[in-house]
Amino acid sequence: MLATAAARAGATVFPSRVRRVHRIAGGFTVDAAIPAHADAVVDATGRAARISRELDARPARHDRLVCAARVVPRRGDEPFRDTFVEAVAEGWWYSAPLPDGHRIVACFTDAPIAARAGLATPAGWRAALVATTYVRQFVRGRAESPVRVVTAAGHRLRPCAGPGWLAVGDAAFATDPLSSGGVTSALRTAIAAAAALADGDRANYLALVDAMAAGYYARHSEIYGWERRFPTSAFWQARRPDVTNSTTSPEPRRPAAGPPMSARRSCSSSTRPRSRPEF
Structure with missing residues (x-):
């Protein structure tokens, strides 16, 4: 549906995915079924961040x-x-x-x-x-x-923007499905990326991703901190609120008091689940 809407707005939708992007003077060449030239590139390839990796960005992994x-x-x-x-x-x-x-x-x-x-x-x-x-x-x-x-796996792309390019959605910042927020993050980064491309200023975009990441890491620690029945489990130990990985996230917060996470069910009356994991 997004591709169809983009085409109606004037975008050219290629029949197959982009294979590679090469930086050249004044922009990029796009290696796809129909080769093209681009002044700027937005990487929306999900957790793989294929385009950003070719531009020397690297994901800092938060978990496995x-x-x-x-x-x-x-x-x-x-x-x-x-x-x-x-x-x-x-x-x-x-x-x-x-x-x-x-x-x-x-x-x-x-x-x-x-x-x-x-x-x-x-x-x-x-x-x-x-x-x-x-x-x-x-x-x-x-x-x-x-x-x-x-x-x-959650990750943070470093950097998530550079001269002539931006990463959005899971390519820029992938969240743990239990913490939710993947769709919201994708939409927020896409809207901000459009503004950054229009005015040529990447600073606000980078600041937004930084703020989103800080909020996510705190929420991640809080949600996983609700479960306290498995103190010897390697899985849950790795997500304790007092475990810090300074290379990928800020100091996690202590979890607020909450019920054991033995089983949680969405109570939304909507026909679509409220917090569906993003695959």
Whole structure:
């Protein structure tokens, strides 16, 4: 829909994705199905940040979170019909209805834990599912799609803007799905990037991303601090509010008092989940 709207506004939409961008005097050459020249480039390639990497930017990783997801048919007697999140010792599970009548069921954990558990295989994914109390009810006795494993790691691109280019959305600043905010961040950075391109001033854009990152890291610590049942878990230990990584985030705040995160369900009456993870 965004591509269609851009075309209606006068943009040229290429039939295939951009392969490479090369800096030249006065702008960039774009290597795509139809080669082109650009005065400025906006990188909206998501967590991969493919274009920015070619321009010598590097993501500063905040964690090693991955998502192992499967799609299952929905059934009429499901105990919960909205977005559902359940914490376990090695991470957390997420489930939500999809528009096509199916349901996504996903396990979020750190990459080394996922590798040891074999989460990329149907058997390993099923074995991990058994550790849940609620989410396993969504897939009991039903056929499932293959396991798809994708990164869900948070990162901050450094720098996220330079001469003639900007990164927006997850390319500039990727958030943990549990902390939510990915769609909001994408829209805010896109709007700010348009203004920066129009007036040629990158300073306000960089300041916005800095402010968004500071707020996110504090919120991340607070949300993960709600769960206190697994003090010896490597996954939860790595996200303790008193754990600081000065190369990727400011000093996390102590979490505010909150209920245990044994199981949290969206109470929104909307047909679309309120806080869907961004893959």
